Amino acid sequence: MVPSTRNWVIFALLTGALQVLADAPAAAQGTIRRHLVYFRDKAGTPYSVAQPQAFLSARAIARRTKQGIAVLPRDLPVNPAYVAQIQGLTGSPRVVYTSRWFNAAVVSCDSATLARITALPVVRNAATLNRSQQVMKATPAPVQVSPAAARGTLATRAQYGPAYRQDVQIGATAMHDAGFRGDGMHIAVFDAGFPGVNQIPALQPVYQENRLAATRNFVDDNKSVYLRNSHGTNCLSAIAGNQAGFYIGTAPKATFHLCITEDINSEHPIEEANWLAAAEYADSAGVDVISSSLGYTTFDAPSTSYTYADMNGRTAISTRAATFAARVGMVVVSAAGNEGVNPWHYISAPADADSIISVAAVDSFGIRASFSSYGPSADGRIKPTLAAMGLAAAVLAPNGAAFRGNGTSYACPVLAGMVAGFWQANPTLTAQQVIAALRSTASLAANPNNSLGYGIPNFVTAYNALHPTAPLSATGQRGAPDALALFPNPTGDGALTLVLPEALRDQPLRLRVLDARGAVVAQQQLGATSASEVAVQLGRLAKGAYTCEVSAGATRRTVKFVQQ
Known part of the structure; x- marks a missing residue:
């Protein structure tokens, strides 16, 4: 079977698990793998929930305080003494990163060293995360969708260029006219690479205005992100593009954190562990919105693939990580998946997570794209949550050219940018209130289903529901200036x-x-x-x-x- 996320990335480009890890067989002795090592507790930790500044940024603490979210023991870093015990073993184990929420560490070592690690009294168990070591392949060139597939998505507003239809569909153009372009909002983009981002003209304002907060590469364990696969470049552009007369994304004034978590050359649970690490980084950095156009269903052998029954909101590592991210006050926006016409059919992890926005794809007329994955979650919750334009969506290639592509991968960032602008416009809302406001005013709110969820949201509709006596017009102009x-x-x-x-x-x-x-x-x-x-x-x-x-x-x- 074709690995799920790798298939998503190829699909998008060409057209425009801890539960399963448990008790996995160890890798061949002498071969270096990455393993997820769980600790038994956090006893004796030098960290305290009363002093969160030791492990959370001021912005992260402010985000929680604003929403009334307490710092809990699960937020404490792993005990550094436990990490030191691993690092002191023979075999030179390398702790790649640790997980506060899972009380675990990703450790690179061979199977003999892993056996010594699991014998430590402070270790509960361990699971192997990757099974192959493949040389990174060259980034494939994106192939444009034929003009006929655009179905009416030609620009009708010169300054937005080909992004106009996807922006106007969810009210992002009116949002911009009202003065909300994502200013001051932090968005983390999790993807497979961002080649060309630092050179694309339409993305240069991010650098000129010092709105690139950080870059993190969890695959290669460094900060280099302008490489690997261009899927991340495409997705970022749908949010951050800001070249009037050529292309404008949905949150062109936001601040960005670029995180590589995905390696499309293989599909193993290590990528979900990378997602977890990126989510914890985003939390600690004070990120407001996570945009993730990634999904997991099928892994390369011998890693065990998921079944639909696992899409229950509590099994996959990325799903559990997304739920934790939602609990600490971030809005997680995740692509629902491109399995609608495939045997899998349903949403992928982490789109099954509770309390997040899972995004389906529609065309410019609001008609569901055939490839868009279906819900519900395996435990019966409405999925996807919302929908945005992902059929013939306009994105940018690494060379700066605009092209149209298909995928919930593109619907996700289009909507994520609007979410950031909506939260900017309504700063007293909590993350969950932001989701509720968009969901309760979306096009199918009165009769949600498991193909488009609550439907297509619109900034103006949602804003006016919160501000009935000072509404915005369809163009974002404020009404009733003398009203309370x-x-x-x-x-x-x-x-x-x-x-x-x-x-x-x-x-x-x-x-x-x-x-x-x-x-x-x-x-x-x-x-x-x-x-x-x-x-x-x-x-x-x-x-x-x-x-x-x-x-x-x-x-x-x-x-x-x-x-x-």
């Missing part, structure tokens, strides 16, 4: 951000909350402020519809909201 607005709406814990019209600024304010009967259920005084937004904490309200009234002297404004 609040978000999030619906709200869940009584915490609100009020958007004050000019008539209510620079003077003391009185706030009252009235229930559906008109009874006052909460009230407070607010100090004078010249700010357009002010945060208020109302306390826990019963579920229902409310009116928020803010007054200053004779000036009064009201806005309705729903408490969930």
Whole structure:
């Protein structure tokens, strides 16, 4: 069988597991492999949840604090004394990287050394991650989709070029017009390589404006990313492209972390371990959104492949890693897979993870692409989550040329950029509230299915649902400038951000909350402020519809909201 992610990459280019690891046979003695070594505990660790700055960046801590996410023991690094015990063994074992969330280490060594490692009292067990050592192949040249396959995706807005249709379909052009282009948002792109990214004209603003935060190559264990396979270049361009009159992506002002986790020359669980390491890096660096156009179903022998039953949200290493990433406050956006017309048929890991966005592919008319993988997850959850343009999507090649390609691989970054801009526009939302807002306002929200999930989201529709009294027009222009607005709406814990019209600024304010009967259920005084937004904490309200009234002297404004 053709390895799943390698097939995805080739598919995209040509057209435009810890559970299974357990008790795997050791590699032949003398051959250096990579193994995942699990420790028994974190006893005696010098790290503490009370001092997260020792292992998390200030940005990572701020992301968690903003969302009310506590630092837990699972976030602590592995005990360095345990790592030292491995490194002190004969056979020269090399600890490639460690996993906080799995309390494990990826170790490079031969089977004799692995036996000594597993005999250590601090080690619970180990599994071999890779089975072959292959020479890296040259990057294949991308093949363009014929113009006939574009089906109406010719640009109708000169500045966006061929990216216009995929951008406008999800409201990204209106998002840009409203001033949200991903500024200040950090996006990590996990892929197979980024050749040409540092030379493509449409991507030069990333460098000119110092918006490349980091590069990490987890395959070769270094920081070189402008090599290997161009699939990552294609995917990044759908987000970061920023050359007016030629090509504009969905979050052209975001800050990027480029991570190589995928080796398309073979397919083994080491790549999922790389995904885990990249996700933990993204967490520690304070990344907001992960865009991953990778998927795992089938491995090269003798590694054991998955079955559909394993797509249950708790088996594959990449799936479990994606779930952890969601739990610490990142929005994970994952391609659903290109197996719709293949025997596998269903989504791939990590698209089966809970609490993430799994992306299906549609054409420019919103019609599902035949190759797009189906749900549900094996445990019955709606999958995919959302959809974006992945049939005849426009991306950039390493030489800077634009071409059209097919794949949920391309739908994923197109949507990931909009997610970043939407979160920028609604900064008080948590990661899960961002997902909920997009899902509840998408085209199939009233009747989701297992081919397109909740459908195609739209920035304007989702934004206006949160800001009903200060909506955006279809072109992103703000409406009702003298109206009071609040978000999030619906709200869940009584915490609100009020958007004050000019008539209510620079003077003391009185706030009252009235229930559906008109009874006052909460009230407070607010100090004078010249700010357009002010945060208020109302306390826990019963579920229902409310009116928020803010007054200053004779000036009064009201806005309705729903408490969930």
